[in-house]
Amino acid sequence: MAEKNKKTITGQVLNSIKINKLKCINGLNEIIFKPHALTAILGPNGSGKSTILHAIASIYMPEEGFPGEDHRLMHFFPRSPHAEWNGSDFIVNLTYRKDGVMIENELKNYGKADIRGSRWIQIYARRPLREVYYLGIDKCVPIIESEKKNNIQYETSSVSNDLITNILHYASYILNKPYTSFNQHQQPNGKILIGVESGGLAYSSLSMSAGEQKIFLILETILKADKNALILIDELDLLLHDEALKKLIEVISSHAKDKNKQIIFTTHREMITTLSDKINIRHVVNIQGRSYSFEETKPDAINRLTGESTTPIEIYVEDDLAVAIINKICSSLKASKYVKIFKFGAASNAFTLLASTLIRSDNLSGKLYILDGDKYSTENEKKTALDKVFTGTESRTYELKAAAEGKVK
Helix, strand or coil: CCCCCCCCEEEEEEEEEEEEEECCEEEEEEEECCCCCEEEEECCCCCCHHHHHHHHHCCCECCCCCCCCCCCHHHHCCCECCECCCCCEEEEEEEEEECCEEEEEEEEEEEECCCCCCCEECCHHHCCECCEEEECHHHHCCHHHHCCCCCCCCEEEEECCHHHHHHHHHHHHHHCCCEEEEEEEECCCCCEEEEEEECCEEEEHHHCCHHHHHHHHHHHHHHHCCCCCEEEECCCCCCCCHHHHHHHHHHHHHHHHHHCCEEEEEECCHHHHHHCCCEEEEEEEEECCEEEEEECCCHHHHHHCCCCCCCCEEEEECCHHHHHHHHHHHHHCCCHHHEEEEECCCCCHHHHHHHHHHHCCCCCCCEEECCCCCCCCCHHHHHHHHHHHCCCCCHHHHHHHHHHCCCEC
16 A cells, blocks of 8 residues: 555646547547646537547546546446447557656557457556546436435534535635535435535525536535546536536636646537637547547537538638638638638647548538648648548558648648
């Protein structure tokens, strides 16, 4: 057992994950979890957002004698007659400190061989150490929905410590409601329910709104976790209105940055993309059997991937300044009604968008991909970027790569 109150591994950071094959995900390019402590994964239903969280939750195990959840790939991906998960494969890039020595960018491979009956790797007992918590959608179901008794008995006791004080403070701010005390209610079967008091009214989680209950669950999980912990939340926005969601992100972003924690969550709320000063924005989409991850992109560019063209010319640019410049040029040429402009965010997204368009066999004749010029300014740099999005040795890969050359300006 580790020396009391002293972990053997500290400073853990998940730098990135690259999924070659896992459930509905195929050939997903690297998702980078920097520079912010928070990362949002967006995408349509069925794109693999939850699958990514399940993979990440299984990377680590808790150090003996310390808190944390021990999730395993076989729990998230159980064997069945229709799913052996053979051929699953993903790679993570990790940084951590061991015995005072910083180990950076260590690569670890996880997955399952193609042979039927193979076991998952890494071997469970040899996984890296880290305190991890996973909040799935099931944990956000109102407690009253799972309570089958009509007459519920419990004994109430007041709880007061620094953690509770902080939870009450942040919950009051997020929900714009003054909470003055925190209680625990123990049922005869030993089950513990939380309770609060607000405006002189005391009530348990059985009487909380779904969003209120979720805020307390998230705050308790994140605030009680030790430094360097990893917290994963599926559908962070579920049951929360925009204002509460913005305040929640403000609170947990500041806390995670201060305590060196990582928080990765999925969401459908496009409002999140306006908070890129606090959150790493990552979009995941599946196109014709291939998965793509986009960095810091905008919703209109992602939506276009599955829509139909309504204008003869489409111009893809990085940011608002580029949009303004293109609009000015189009206006001077009296061509605005013939042009649709999409923002794709980070410069690297231009190459991913181009690749997905070619794989779908879309016509490139009416599309322009324009960079600001601060990155990928040389043809060699652009060629290297194309090599990252066109992988494999099939003849079609080389054909697509050749067709893409010179298309990003």
